[in-house]
Amino acid sequence: MDQRVSLVTLGVNDLERSIRFYRALGWEPHPSSVAGEVAFYQAGGLVVGLWSRRALAADSGTVDSGGWGGVTLAHNVVSRDEVDSVLTDAEAAGARIGRRAAETDWGGYSGIFIDPDGHPWEVAVNPGWTIDETGRTLLR
Amino acid sequence: MDQRVSLVTLGVNDLERSIRFYRALGWEPHPSSVAGEVAFYQAGGLVVGLWSRRALAADSGTVDSGGWGGVTLAHNVVSRDEVDSVLTDAEAAGARIGRRAAETDWGGYSGIFIDPDGHPWEVAVNPGWTIDETGRTLLR
Numbered sequence: 001m002d003q004r005v006s007l008v009t010l011g012v013n014d015l016e017r018s019i020r021f022y023r024a025l026g027w028e029p030h031p032s033s034v035a036g037e038v039a040f041y042q043a044g045g046l047v048v049g050l051w052s053r054r055a056l057a058a059d060s061g062t063v064d065s066g067g068w069g070g071v072t073l074a075h076n077v078v079s080r081d082e083v084d085s086v087l088t089d090a091e092a093a094g095a096r097i098g099r100r101a102a103e104t105d106w107g108g109y110s111g112i113f114i115d116p117d118g119h120p121w122e123v124a125v126n127p128g129w130t131i132d133e134t135g136r137t138l139l140r
Numbered sequence: 141m142d143q144r145v146s147l148v149t150l151g152v153n154d155l156e157r158s159i160r161f162y163r164a165l166g167w168e169p170h171p172s173s174v175a176g177e178v179a180f181y182q183a184g185g186l187v188v189g190l191w192s193r194r195a196l197a198a199d200s201g202t203v204d205s206g207g208w209g210g211v212t213l214a215h216n217v218v219s220r221d222e223v224d225s226v227l228t229d230a231e232a233a234g235a236r237i238g239r240r241a242a243e244t245d246w247g248g249y250s251g252i253f254i255d256p257d258g259h260p261w262e263v264a265v266n267p268g269w270t271i272d273e274t275g276r277t278l279l280r
Binding site: 001002003004005006007008009010011012025026027028030032040041042043044045046047048053056057059060061062063064065066067068069070071072073074075076077086089090096097098099112114117118119120122123124128129131134135136137138139140 | 141142143144145146147148149150151152165166167168170172180181182183184185186187188193196197199200201202203204205206207208209210211212213214215216217226229230236237238239252254257258259260262263264268269271274275276277278279280
């Protein structure tokens with residue numbers, strides 16, 4: 001199994017609400033999305049999908065515990081101003097702020113927003129990682 | 141907010157067990173990982189992290205519901221044989237098989253394994269998507 005992730009699917013309870021939320025952050029569904037059913041986003045070198053949480057649980061062969069299940073995404077940027085502005089936009093779009101932006105004990109700067117379905121996103125500057133010109137996040 | 145994901149952190153209950161599981165699938169932690177604390181993997185253009193689920197919940201400003209929380213990852217490959225072999229390797233390494241590999245109603249071929257902490261991975265061939273020479277998964 002190569003060290004690659006192709007798709008991150010977020011289970012949602014109201015697809016249109018979720019599309020509106022991510023659109024407010026600047027994310028636009030790909031034309032291959034299916035109205036009322038699934039939204040796909042080209043997110044750098046992988047795909048983010050929004051799909052019915054109930055369908056996703058069944059398709060994944062798992063049981064939905066109804067809350068957060070141990071996965072947090074991160075969106076890394078290069079400036080603290082960008083962290084602040086993404087969090088401001090997310091809150092304006094209806095996100096809950098899980099953690100206000102602040103310096104971190106690992107030498108970075110980050111905060112957390114939580115999307116309408118409870119999926120947390122850390123928005124971070126990590127001075128130890130590189131974001132290359134194509135948007136890839138590289139360990140070094 | 142650019143359409144990018146930089147990091148997917150999977151909360152785990154036993155870091156060494158999880159490192160062994162992913163190593164059995166061919167994933168090797170990056171040297172910047174911190175023994176006993178966190179493992180990082182360069183996974184194409186993003187990073188996958190394994191970190192204490194309890195710490196991740198606290199850091200994310202959320203409450204842990206204890207089970208699956210609406211996120212499923214996928215690893216796309218180009219041949220059915222690869223789907224079968226990854227699922228075989230995952231099961232041998234201790235994964236539960238959430239769904240046996242089979243043809244899908246969207247014209248592909250996929251199955252699901254569930255890692256030791258309950259995180260599901262779909263392993264899939266999707267003839268409608270492209271995997272380029274650098275491992276990026278591209279919608280078209």
